[in-house]
Every structure is written in C-alpha cells, then in structure tokens.
Amino acid sequence: MTEYILKTKQLTKKFKNNIVLNHINLEIPKGKIYGLLGINGAGKSTTMKIITGIITSFEGEMKFNGQPWRRSSLNKIGALIEYPAAYENLTAYDNMKIVALEEDLPLDGIPITLNRLNINDTGNKKVKNFSLGMKQRLGIAMAMLKNPDFLILDEPFNGLDPYGIKELKEYLKELTENGKTVMISSHILPELQDIAEYIGIINNGSLVYQQAVTGKEDLNQIFFEKTQEGS
Numbered sequence: 001m002t003e004y005i006l007k008t009k010q011l012t013k014k015f016k017n018n019i020v021l022n023h024i025n026l027e028i029p030k031g032k033i034y035g036l037l038g039i040n041g042a043g044k045s046t047t048m049k050i051i052t053g054i055i056t057s058f059e060g061e062m063k064f065n066g067q068p069w070r071r072s073s074l075n076k077i078g079a080l081i082e083y084p085a086a087y088e089n090l091t092a093y094d095n096m097k098i099v100a101l102e103e104d105l106p107l108d109g110i111p112i113t114l115n116r117l118n119i120n121d122t123g124n125k126k127v128k129n130f131s132l133g134m135k136q137r138l139g140i141a142m143a144m145l146k147n148p149d150f151l152i153l154d155e156p157f158n159g160l161d162p163y164g165i166k167e168l169k170e171y172l173k174e175l176t177e178n179g180k181t182v183m184i185s186s187h188i189l190p191e192l193q194d195i196a197e198y199i200g201i202i203n204n205g206s207l208v209y210q211q212a213v214t215g216k217e218d219l220n221q222i223f224f225e226k227t228q229e230g231s
C-alpha cells in the first residue's frame with residue numbers, strides 16, 4: 001500500500017475574492033520525487049507556502065505523515081521557496097550557522113552539508129558575491145541542515161547551469177534512495193520529466209492531473225491538454 005508523506009483534502013486559498021487554489025487533493029507518496037507543474041501564476045508557490053506554514057489562512061485539511069499537519073511538522077520539512085533567504089553580507093558558513101543556532105542543530109553538520117551541495121570552497125566570500133546558482137545551492141543546504149524527511153523546492157533549477165542541474169538532480173535522486181521525499185515545482189516540463197516519479201499539474205488553481213510517471217505517457221501532450229482545458 002502506498003504511504004503518503006503529505007495529503008491535502010479540498011485545499012482552498014482565496015486572496016480577497018480571488019480563488020487561487022480550488023479544492024486541491026494532493027497525494028505525495030513517501031520516498032519519491034513529486035513534480036508540481038503549472039504555468040506562471042497557476043498556484044504552485046501558494047501550495048508550497050501553505051505546506052510550509054508561510055501562509056496560515058486557508059480552507060481544507062492537510063495531513064503530514066498520516067497525522068493532521070501541525071507547526072511541529074515543520075521540524076521534518078525543509079524548504080526553499082522563491083528566493084534563498086540568506087544574509088547577503090555573510091558567508092555560506094555563517095548563514096548555515098544562523099540556521100543551526102535557530103533550529104538548535106549541531107555545527108558539525110555544516111561542512112558536511114556544504115560539501116554535499118558543492119559550496120564548501122567559498123571561504124570568506126559573502127553571499128552577495130555568489131552567482132544565482134551558488135545562492136540556490138546554499139538555500140538547499142540551509143533547508144537540508146536539519147536532515148528533513150520532506151524537502152520542498154520551488155523552481156530549484158532557476159539560475160543553475162547544465163552541470164548544476166545535473167548535479168542537483170543526482171542529489172535529489174540520492175535523497176529519495178535514502179528514504180526522503182522531494183517535491184519540486186516548475187513551469188518547465190523537461191526540468192522534471194527525467195526525475196519526477198509522480199507529476200501533479202495545477203492549472204488556474206485546480207489540480208487537473210496527478211499520476212505516477214510510467215515513462216510511456218507523453219507528458220508534453222498531457223501538459224498542453226490539461227493546461228488549455230478551461231483556461
């Protein structure tokens with residue numbers, strides 16, 4: 001039987017009278033990479049902000065690991081939403097140290113995590129002098145420091161060169177091989193096609209598709225069909 005790390009039931013979000021998420025039932029299986037696809041403005045970031053407790057007012061239910069979602073669920077959820085929230089005037093290490101102190105984590109995890117994300121050699125360089133790709137990798141390192149069970153990444157390939165994309169994909173696959181679950185959003189299908197084991201497509205705030213990827217389906221065609229219907 002499939003176990004789910006996260007399930008939402010009728011998740012709905014309105015900003016004033018604008019319905020941005022419309023009765024969404026997400027089902028994210030444990031130990032897999034789940035790709036959330038949708039065109040700009042479809043509702044991907046809003047969904048992720050609700051799961052990560054950034055947006056607290058919404059309708060519907062959310063279960064994490066089979067239990068109602070609570071703030072304490074965030075101890076097991078790491079996230080990088082929109083922009084990496086690193087201090088620009090500090091080094092990678094010092095940014096990681098702030099996360100470690102805030103979350104009461106041992107400091108010896110810092111070099112290991114920086115090393116794993118390939119940003120261990122930035123020394124005294126301040127984040128303001130990092131490339132976008134380096135900032136992105138630091139943001140993921142900050143999210144991974146607490147060794148979460150569930151990693152949520154909003155558009156994680158932004159700013160990465162082809163080597164960075166390949167490395168990140170390998171890293172995410174390795175995480176799931178070690179039992180972690182990863183949710184990634186993107187508006188670019190090819191970014192997800194070769195790594196996502198499940199795909200959810202969100203269109204105009206509705207979840208219009210949610211399936212395991214078998215490799216036989218034409219995801220490109222499905223994406224266009226599902227995002228044109230009713231848009």
Ligand SMILES: Nc1ncnc2c1ncn2[C@@H]1O[C@H](COP(=O)(O)OP(=O)(O)OP(=O)(O)O)[C@@H](O)[C@H]1O
Nearest residue numbers: 015020038039040041042043044045046047186187
């Ligand atoms: N704080 C807010 N107040 C009002 N409307 C908002 C707010 N945040 C998001 N929206 C609206 O909600 C809709 C969904 O936005 P969201 O950022 O979730 O989309 P997205 O799929 O992540 O898009 P993108 O790929 O461009 O990041 C958009 O119409 C957006 O304008």
